[in-house]
Amino acid sequence: MLSKAKVEKYDIHQLKEVCKVVLDKISKDEDTTVAVTFRNIDKWFNPDIQIDLSRIRRAIQAVDSQLIRYFLWVIMSEVIRTGSNDRTSTFKLHRRSEENIQKRDINVIKEFTILVNRGIDDVALYWDKLAKEIKLNEECRNAEADIRWGNTKESIEIDTRFDLLVSSPPYGDNHTTVTYGQTSYLPLQWIDPRDLICPYDYVKTTQEIDRRSLGGQTIKKKILASIVPLYEKTPTLKSFFEGVPEEEKEKYYKTLSFIVDFDESLDKIISSMKDDAFYIWTIGNRFVGNREVPNDQILIELMESRGIQLFERAERHILNKKQPKKNNYSKTMEKEHILIFHKTAVL
Ligand SMILES: C[S@@+](CC[C@H](N)C(=O)[O-])C[C@H]1O[C@@H](n2cnc3c(N)ncnc32)[C@H](O)[C@@H]1O
Numbered sequence: 180m181l182s183k184a185k186v187e188k189y190d191i192h193q194l195k196e197v198c199k200v201v202l203d204k205i206s207k208d209e210d211t212t213v214a215v216t217f218r219n220i221d222k223w224f225n226p227d228i229q230i231d232l233s234r235i236r237r238a239i240q241a242v243d244s245q246l247i248r249y250f251l252w253v254i255m256s257e258v259i260r261t262g263s264n265d266r267t268s269t270f271k272l273h274r275r276s277e278e279n280i281q282k283r284d285i286n287v288i289k290e291f292t293i294l295v296n297r298g299i300d301d302v303a304l305y306w307d308k309l310a311k312e313i314k315l316n317e318e319c320r321n322a323e324a325d326i327r328w329g330n331t332k333e334s335i336e337i338d339t340r341f342d343l344l345v346s347s348p349p350y351g352d353n354h355t356t357v358t359y360g361q362t363s364y365l366p367l368q369w370i371d372p373r374d375l376i377c378p379y380d381y382v383k384t385t386q387e388i389d390r391r392s393l394g395g396q397t398i399k400k401k402i403l404a405s406i407v408p409l410y411e412k413t414p415t416l417k418s419f420f421e422g423v424p425e426e427e428k429e430k431y432y433k434t435l436s437f438i439v440d441f442d443e444s445l446d447k448i449i450s451s452m453k454d455d456a457f458y459i460w461t462i463g464n465r466f467v468g469n470r471e472v473p474n475d476q477i478l479i480e481l482m483e484s485r486g487i488q489l490f491e492r493a494e495r496h497i498l499n500k501k502q503p504k505k506n507n508y509s510k511t512m513e514k515e516h517i518l519i520f521h522k523t524a525v526l
Contacts, residue, residue: 180370180375181253183246183249183326184246184249184250184252184253186324186326187249187324188306189246189250191299191302191306193244193247194250194299195299197247198247198251198295198296201238201241201251201295202238202292202295204237204238205234205238206288208237208238212230213229213230213233214232214233214236214369215233215236215368215369217368217382220368222264222274223263223265223272223274223365224262224263225264225280225285228263228287231286231287231288232255232258232259232262232287232369234288235255235258235287235288236371239252239255240371248371249374250302252370252371252374254291254295255369255370256366256370258287258290258291259365259366259369260365260366261285262285262287262290265365270358270361270362271358271362272361272362272364272385328376330391331393331444331447331448332393332440332444333447335447335450335451339451340452340456341452341453341456342455342456342457343457343458343459344448344452344456344457344458344460346459346460346461347461347515348441348444348460348462349393349437350463350464350472350474351394351433351434351465351467351474352389352392352393352394352397352433352434353388353392353393353394353395354386354389354433355433359388359389360385360386360388360389360390360391360392361385361386361389363388364385364388367381367382393440393441394433394436394438394439394440395440396436397432397433397436398436399432401436401439402432402435402436402439405442406435406439409438409439409442412442412480412484413438413476413480413481413484415473415476415477415480416435416438416473416480419470419472419473419477423470427468431468433467434467434472438477441481445482445485449487454522455521455523456521456522457490458482458487458518458519458520458521459518459519459520460517460518460519460520461495461515461518462475462478462516462518463497463512463514463516464516465511465512466512475492475516475518478518486522487520487521487522488520488522488523489519490519490520491518491519492517492518492519493516494514494516494517495514495515495517496513497512497513497514497515
């Protein structure tokens with residue numbers, strides 16, 4: 180949904196008109212019923228916030244254009260992030276202290292209004308910049324984007340074969356790196372499910388999405404069965420894991436489980452690509468227990484084991500992140516690697 184909201188070409192005039200109606204509807208809504216119910220709703224949202232979010236939700240649901248609903252759900256997600264009782268200092272769900280909750284003075288409707296107006300300006304600016312700076316021609320401007328939901332561990336549900344991949348995989352299992360699932364759990368409770376495509380109950384528990392993501396389930400039997408062929412593909416992973424003292428190995432099973440899943444995904448991904456395709460991967464070497472996991476070298480070896488060579492590399496420094504850098508580990512990444520691969524690479 181986020182991707183769709185980002186790539187679609189809005190008619191700015193229509194967007195402005197619809198948003199005006201939405202904001203007007205919210206301001207006139209005196210209904211105090213709470214539109215959603217889920218376990219622990221009162222833990223995460225104060226009663227007045229629940230009422231205001233319900234007003235926002237009702238107004239978005241009344242919008243005919245699905246595309247504009249996407250835009251508005253994304254903005255609503257941001258006010259859920261800042262208006263809930265969840266701390267913004269960590270990706271994990273962690274309730275603020277009682278004292279902090281009492282002290283806060285939040286008006287989600289006011290915040291939503293500001294962000295909707297800013298969002299409209301941003302969309303207009305974005306297309307304007309693209310047109311001016313990249314001199315976007317009509318053909319590019321009108322190009323279609325087809326966005327699909329999928330689990331790369333299972334399949335890439337499309338028959339087309341692609342020329343180019345530009346992506347960034349997770350840098351480890353979600354539980355110990357970025358808990359994408361936990362961080363999206365609260366917004367997902369409010370967004371109308373008819374605007375989300377997902378074949379499983381993604382809000383069953385706060386852990387469900389992370390559990391289903393790469394490395395989300397540490398099944399030792401599966402890891403042990405995959406480890407020998409995996410080590411053949413990536414000797415760097417072998418020496419990394421063998422270098423971990425016996426008493427600390429337990430901590431690294433999640434890391435192994437992630438690489439096992441990622442390796443499986445690469446098969447699915449590569450089979451969707453043309454033989455002479457280019458791959459641009461951004462990856463970071465995250466830390467586990469103060470040890471840097473050499474994800475860049477592991478990815479290079481996994482690709483090379485499939486006959487696809489590294490062609491070019493670059494680094495980028497992580498200057499600032501909207502979300503905090505805090506996680507379970509003492510050290511966090513300072514840079515990311517951009518790795519470009521091609522099957523018949525010439526160095
Ligand atoms: C570092 S982020 C990169 C996001 C985006 N691919 C990009 O390149 O900007 C990694 C993403 O991989 C997603 N992910 C984790 N496991 C996945 C899986 N099995 N199938 C598809 N995506 C997965 C996470 O939810 C997260 O959004």
